[in-house]
């Protein structure tokens with residue numbers, strides 16, 4: 207297995223796959239990498255559908271601008287977010303979890319958690335109005351992206367090729383195809399399989415270009 211550094215350096219978007227299947231063990235290793243990702247307040251909104259069925263892959267290809275490699279890939283992970291991870295009830299559970307696991311928060315977070323431990327304040331929190339789940343799409347999406355990139359890097363570490371697919375032309379059609387429940391939104395697809403070939407690296411901005419001010423000098 208490649209190290210994290212090797213996987214980061216060797217990963218490419220792979221758009222051509224051999225017909226060989228990907229083992230169940232590897233699929234589980236990739237999902238495990240996603241499962242362990244960090245998320246704001248540990249909400250873990252990510253959910254995945256693992257697609258290996260030829261007909262489903264064909265339909266996904268149609269929905270995603272007819273990109274042939276989607277059908278070619280041994281497995282397509284459909285990364286989704288469950289917005290109910292941000293419900294009031296889930297929020298209360300996550301706050302309690304910070305207390306139960308004695309997480310050493312700092313500053314305003316620590317104060318908020320201290321207040322939450324007070325039964326009166328907790329009662330108030332419990333009686334607060336339900337979260338409008340339409341307002342949580344941004345954090346649900348960003349956190350799902352983090353978990354999905356974990357999955358992508360694990361694919362590379364296992365010697366597999368992968369490609370993110372964001373070009374979803376009809377999110378509702380993906381939902382219908384996979385029979386996804388109401389609170390679940392489709393975020394992106396990741397195709398995975400054995401690479402036909404590995405392209406050279408795509409250009410990246412230089413370090414100077416991504417730094418908004420010069421690096422502090424080494425101490």
Ligand SMILES: Cc1cc2nc3c(=O)[nH]c(=O)nc-3n(C[C@H](O)[C@H](O)[C@H](O)COP(=O)(O)O)c2cc1C
Pocket residue numbers: 217218219220221273369370371372373374394407408
């Ligand atoms: C969110 C996201 C969506 C993407 N969607 C597509 C896509 O629909 N089709 C595709 O061929 N590549 C897609 N890509 C791959 C990018 O084109 C690719 O990452 C970029 O050109 C850099 O190349 P590299 O991944 O080989 O380093 C996507 C990448 C990301 C991160």
